[in-house]
Amino acid sequence: xxxVTQNPRYLITVTGKKLTVxxxxxxxxxxxxxxxxxxxxxxxxxxxSMNVEVTDKGDxxxxxxxxxxxxxxxxxxxxxxxPNQTSLYFCASRSGSRGNTIYFGEGSWLxxx
Amino acid sequence: DAKTTQPNSMESNEEEPVHLPCNHSxxxxxxxxxxxxxxxxxxxxxxxxxxxxxxNNRMASLAIAEDRKSSTLILHRATLRDAAVYxxxxxxxxxxxxMRFGAGTRLTVKP
Numbered sequence: 001x002x003x004v005t006q007n008p009r010y011l012i013t014v015t016g017k018k019l020t021v022x023x024x025x026x027x028x029x030x031x032x033x034x035x036x037x038x039x040x041x042x043x044x045x046x047x048x049s050m051n052v053e054v055t056d057k058g059d060x061x062x063x064x065x066x067x068x069x070x071x072x073x074x075x076x077x078x079x080x081x082x083p084n085q086t087s088l089y090f091c092a093s094r095s096g097s098r099g100n101t102i103y104f105g106e107g108s109w110l111x112x113x
Numbered sequence: 114d115a116k117t118t119q120p121n122s123m124e125s126n127e128e129e130p131v132h133l134p135c136n137h138s139x140x141x142x143x144x145x146x147x148x149x150x151x152x153x154x155x156x157x158x159x160x161x162x163x164x165x166x167x168x169n170n171r172m173a174s175l176a177i178a179e180d181r182k183s184s185t186l187i188l189h190r191a192t193l194r195d196a197a198v199y200x201x202x203x204x205x206x207x208x209x210x211x212m213r214f215g216a217g218t219r220l221t222v223k224p
Contacts, residue, residue, distance in 0.1 A: 004156075031212060033212045035214070040216075041216065042198070042200075042214060042215055042217055043151075043157070043200070043214040043215075043217075045210075045212065045213050048210050048212060056210065058210070058213070059213070090156050090157075092156075092157075092212060094212065101159040102147075102149070102157075102159065102212055104156030104157050104158070106155070106156055107154075107155070107156055
């Protein structure tokens, strides 16, 4: 079954404590991306990756890091989380063809206190 | 980058057709038009996509204007389960970052 898997699904953490949200896809997709979703603001892209070792900033990259060492994994790193990073996060992937579907993970609810 | 414009919200009555518009006046000739929807507390899911011709699938129909500067997602008989945020995005040929979403249209379906 085609899947994008995110972990953790729910997390409450404290300001400044580094955390990583993992994302893995089993479809051998080249493209992966991270989004955050806040009330009234839709999906905003944080970072994206076109392939292994190729990453670039999206619309709201401040406070986040990513890496793409393997094709299937695209972790999102919050080095020093702050309360304004409390949000719902989605990972997504797609294959190289422009006509192909984007697949989303189930989301990770992150609260920074 | 080619952008899309959608109304912030729309309402529909259950079992009536719904036409969700999307404007993309700067679309280029090889851009695909995609629609996704996001149900409450879920990740977005694919609905339909097209290039030039109208498209139908089990979920919806996509009507694309002749000049391709606008498109309409058609839900033939809205149900309460169709209440969601609907996103229209372009998959652009010249920008590899074609996974960007806007704010979408929030569809409310009234019983």
